[in-house]
Amino acid sequence: MVPTGEVHDQIMLDGTYFNGWCVLIAYTGTHVIDWQWCDQEKNASWTALISRIPAPVAAIVDGNGPLTTTIKRLWPTTRIQRCHFHIRQAAHRYLTRRPVLPANKELSSPGFRRGSFSWFPKQPRVLPRTG
Known part of the structure; x- marks a missing residue:
């Protein structure tokens, strides 16, 4: 190129x-x-x-x-x-697919996954919108 x-x-x-x-x-x-x-x-x-x-x-x-x-x-x-994808990928790498401990169960729950992104819209934009 x-x-x-x-x-x-x-x-x-x-x-x-x-x-x-x-x-x-x-x-x-x-x-x-x-x-x-x-x-x-x-x-x-x-x-x-x-x-x-x-x-x-x-x-x-x-x-x-x-x-x-x-x-x-x-x-x-x-x-x-x-990168958001790579952050999630790293988190999943450290969480088991069959959680036993209460903390792992909470982190793996659908409710936590939905709630974990509720902070996102509140953060200031680093870059202006383009296109």
Whole structure:
């Protein structure tokens, strides 16, 4: 892909694996900005991708250490936000599918899951609405 130099409000960054190789992707929510093949998600791999893209206002990430480190180094003014999907995925990883302890039962209950997002609309928007 040929970099356009366009500055985006927010960019989602993530890596996914295919047959032992990883592709790092920078995505706006509507289209892929750029991508990078690599052997694994590491600082050098993320640097190769991120260095070609102008710093956005915010970067949405999966919590990957090398990615966060690289963003802080190359885009120091960019706000970093953890991806909601990856937050939930991490929570489910630590919760059992058959909870026994009262705390795990409460966290796994449908009522808690519905209520846990009631705080969301009350939070101030980090970015203006686009499009």
